Amino acid sequence: SQKIEQNSEALNIQEGKTATLTCNYTNYSPAYLQWYRQDPGRGPVFLLLIRENEKEKRKERLKVTFDTTLKQSLFHITASQPADSATYLCAPLDNYGQNFVFGPGTRLSVLP
């Protein structure tokens, strides 16, 4: 069965540095990969989607890569700020945009 892993349950970095979060999947070949942000006490909020034929996608300080050979997506936040502190979830999707399974999430803390 498919498995989704996200690096370390928690990640602490200093303000201004680049945060890099990893999403690895096995027994699955997604056509899309979505990233969501979840703040305590709230539902996840969509951030970015990347397609399998896209190597990289950017949105402001966010950058996502998708390596189908490594079966991995990397999520980068440049010039991180304390307001970026949250849990980040990845969600691989199949060709039809289905298969609604989320990774366990990585809790990011940006320290001032």
Add this chain to the structure above:
Amino acid sequence: DAGVIQSPRHEVTEMGQEVTLRCKPISGHDYLFWYRQTMMRGLELLIYFNNNVPIDDSGMPEDRFSAKMPNASFSTLKIQPSEPRDSAVYFCASRRPSGQGASEQFFGPGTRLTVL
């Protein structure tokens, strides 16, 4: 748009009682999802509907759980009888037709359920 609306926001009940969670999706969205989130198991899909029809309910834990979507603007998740292990945050999410791509899900604020 008000976004996905869930009620109640908090529910505390005693073991054995019936619990009904409610969800109003975003107008125009044709997918509706029910998720459960716990520290141990993360965010788990319970069931999802497309055009009011249940498509995949393989995530529903057992017969004590049931979900309905009588129309495009309302869905319920019912637990009967409830057990302490059902304590979790339950999220409803909706999604517009994906066309040729994969559109994002919009999540509600969740219902925090505590079963004593």
